[in-house]
Amino acid sequence: MKRFYKQAGLGEDAGGLLVQLDGRTVMTPTKQPLTVPSKSLADAMVAEWDGQGDEVDMASMPMTGLGFAVIDHVAPNRDGIIAQIRGYAETELLCHFDDRDQALIARQNECWKPVLDWAAEGLKLPLKPTAGIMPVTQDPDVVSGYGKHLEGFDDWHLTAVSQAVGLTGSILLGLAMVTREIDADAAHQASLVDELYQAERWGSDEEAETRRANLRADLEMTRRFTDLLDEI
Template sequence: MTEWAARRFWTAAEAVETEGGHGVALDGRMVRTPARAPLVLPSRPLAEAVAREWQDQPEVIDPAAMPLTRAANTALDRVAAARDSVIAALAEYGETDLLCYRAEAPAALAARQAEGWDPILDWAADHLGARLVCATGIIHVAQPAESLAALRAALEPLGAFELTALDDLVTLSGSLVLGLAAERGAEAPERLWALSRIDETWQAEQWGEDAEAAAQASTRRAAFLRAARFLDLARERDAA
């Protein structure tokens, strides 16, 4: 039995002005989200990038080739309606942030962690008012309440599109601080992703790279960089 697949029915996809922002039209017909809400995007660059995803579709539609469309749908159908719970879930990462848990040994790994992670934690203290406590090993360390409150406060002004991107940045890296550093443009996304992988990179250097793990890491890296691009496009930083 052949599984049904949606097929392309339009000739041209284009970004258009619409009420409340920007949309995408397929032969003049406005695109809607899976929940049937109007696909209203916050910037022209994002609308143009989403329109390109639709324009580049082959005869049989491939949803996997439309990550920006998928993220926009998530922002409108899910994140906007559950904003408080999304913020709460992201804020919890500050309680166990990756950057706060250091290796006891070997000394070279601990030094690499300190060299990479300490400047980002200093940035969080200086720019977000969130000075976090570090510990060795995996035993939980309680963070200052005022620091956790400052991290949450950094999330409160963000809109649905920004929170959608940040959710990927944080969950993929395991660090709220790295996610916020990406959101604030403190470092290039590629650099921040590399910082999130210090432990895994060290292990690969010592024992060799596992092909399956490397493939998974490559997929996650691509998703992290796409989330950063989605955020830039939504904020009109990228003129593409």
């Protein structure tokens, strides 16, 4: 759409900071005010709007887009979002080790074991690993525990967790990244450990490299969203 404003800025109400365009509050797609709890995050959204040219490109405004997602999607659907994320614990990526290639197993251990240990010792929610094609059934009480843990996140942090889990395919990597146990690069490496190992051995094509680069950028953006939210 065409740019219809001269300058972005901030207002304030009881709920937090309002992102505004020429003094008028930005509204989400469902017509809710874009109210932000963090000054750093609100400033980043203002910078996104100010940085637009003659055309407003929402794809170039990831912080604003995540803000819209918080208000329009996550806040009114918390229980469903939590259930969706919790489901990843039943098929956790980091629990499925190779059973033949010792070099790959070593790489998996290097990337995955610290996160599995953190889940067991830090969260007190241990997940059981398996190897090869052998299935594993996680303890229902542990899976339920992940749901209870997620209930402790506010809507903004829950959105970041949902984004990170969806990108990595792992509840452990998503939680670990959002809570700063690991950084975006470690989450990227761990989520693609098998693929990266095979690419090193046999080579990779341009399409796969582009997809991996896009994933890394999305993870870094999600981490930045969390850092801004927490004023870091």
